[in-house]
Amino acid sequence: MSHTPQRLPDAERSPHSAELYARARRVIPGGVSSPVRAFRAVGGTPLFMTRGAGAEIFDADGRRYLDMVGSWGPLILGHAHPAVISAVSEALANGTTFGTPCAQEVQLAERLVAAYPAAEQVRFVSSGTEAVMSAVRVARAFTGRDLLVKFAGCYHGHADHLLVAAGSGLATFGRPSSAGVPEPFTACTRVLPLDDEAAAAALFEREGTRVAAVIIEPLPANHGLLPQRRDFLAALRRLTRVHGALLIFDEVITGFRLARGGAAQWLDIAPDLATFGKVIGGGMPVGAFGGARAIMARLAPDGDTYQAGTLSGNPVAMTAGLATLEVLERTAGWERLESSGAELERLLQPVLARSPFPLHLVRQGSLFWLACHEAGAPRTAATLSAAESARFAALFHAMLERGVYLPPSAYETCFLSLAHSSSDLTRFATALRESLAAVG
Numbered sequence: 001m002s003h004t005p006q007r008l009p010d011a012e013r014s015p016h017s018a019e020l021y022a023r024a025r026r027v028i029p030g031g032v033s034s035p036v037r038a039f040r041a042v043g044g045t046p047l048f049m050t051r052g053a054g055a056e057i058f059d060a061d062g063r064r065y066l067d068m069v070g071s072w073g074p075l076i077l078g079h080a081h082p083a084v085i086s087a088v089s090e091a092l093a094n095g096t097t098f099g100t101p102c103a104q105e106v107q108l109a110e111r112l113v114a115a116y117p118a119a120e121q122v123r124f125v126s127s128g129t130e131a132v133m134s135a136v137r138v139a140r141a142f143t144g145r146d147l148l149v150k151f152a153g154c155y156h157g158h159a160d161h162l163l164v165a166a167g168s169g170l171a172t173f174g175r176p177s178s179a180g181v182p183e184p185f186t187a188c189t190r191v192l193p194l195d196d197e198a199a200a201a202a203l204f205e206r207e208g209t210r211v212a213a214v215i216i217e218p219l220p221a222n223h224g225l226l227p228q229r230r231d232f233l234a235a236l237r238r239l240t241r242v243h244g245a246l247l248i249f250d251e252v253i254t255g256f257r258l259a260r261g262g263a264a265q266w267l268d269i270a271p272d273l274a275t276f277g278k279v280i281g282g283g284m285p286v287g288a289f290g291g292a293r294a295i296m297a298r299l300a301p302d303g304d305t306y307q308a309g310t311l312s313g314n315p316v317a318m319t320a321g322l323a324t325l326e327v328l329e330r331t332a333g334w335e336r337l338e339s340s341g342a343e344l345e346r347l348l349q350p351v352l353a354r355s356p357f358p359l360h361l362v363r364q365g366s367l368f369w370l371a372c373h374e375a376g377a378p379r380t381a382a383t384l385s386a387a388e389s390a391r392f393a394a395l396f397h398a399m400l401e402r403g404v405y406l407p408p409s410a411y412e413t414c415f416l417s418l419a420h421s422s423s424d425l426t427r428f429a430t431a432l433r434e435s436l437a438a439v440g
């Protein structure tokens, strides 16, 4: 990077956000409720948002941005979609939660089961983290085994036994990657590299009889976007079956985004259990996990595996999810998202070709990633050098100045929504061309 763009101090540029951030830091650790929001990877003051409409968000200082984050995945219809807002408003008027079953959870479960054949039954929770925790618990109960295999670079929420760092090229014993997670908690977690059938086969050779489940994001989207070869995922399907372990697809991002039937449909590979979140909550706190009836039967009250939640399946959250899925289905949402993605790819190709530094577009459907790796877009979790990270930070701020809100980290994926119009895509491509020229 030859120079960073000229920037005013944040307090002058964004006085309202700066003031809120100063207050937040006194009463909230790091000033945020989730770490990546703090802009640590790109520098500067996080922007406090006040409003969203369609593909745009508006900050506390009255600036508007084309939003490429979509709250990290849930807002597949865009911000404040009228169908979602009116359905939720109607539900709200009847009360927010009863702590009893309600019709809306039955309807959402029916929709989920109809779209995702591997899930004969589902249960609702309030986050993706909880969905994964619960799926892993029922997998262990069903198999009577302890070991859990995950992949370096895949994120499955912040449950203790899944906060495990990447190993090197070989299978490694799980070491916690967060303070506060005792080593014995991760002693039953194994970490494998993505894109490596041989490493998976070797692990099953050694410890196959102890493996309860293999969990993977079928399209890893939390360490950049790392599309896997179908052969690799098919090998995991085979290995788990041969060794009596379960395969869990973490579809918290991909479920109802990549296709109606998620990555499982996209890949034509059926997992034993799947986890959902983000899109199925339509912007409200919702998670779900589902699988074959025989596995799900282990859950209380029918079975011996405990799982519960005060606000699980509440009518307001269920209604937001239902309204979102209804619009997606009624308007051929998944085809439209794919053609939006393809259009963006066409628009960006000439821009990236003239980029002053290596910048690669990785895209699947409505998910895309601008990879800054000099060596090309990786297929496994690859760390960026300091220089590569600095380029992204400069690009992030240059885009912000041009009214485009990228995720504030070089490792985060961008999300298109149905609210992104052709002119929004052009606006994005133009901003990227200008930003690259400015930071180059």
Ligand SMILES: *Cc1c(COP(=O)(O)O)cnc(C)c1O
Binding pocket: 126, 127, 128, 129, 130, 132, 155, 156, 157, 158, 217, 222, 250, 251, 252, 253, 277, 278, 287
């Ligand atoms: C976001 C995410 C989670 C965690 O979901 P939360 O609702 O943030 O707890 C789990 N798995 C994947 C693949 C995710 O992207």
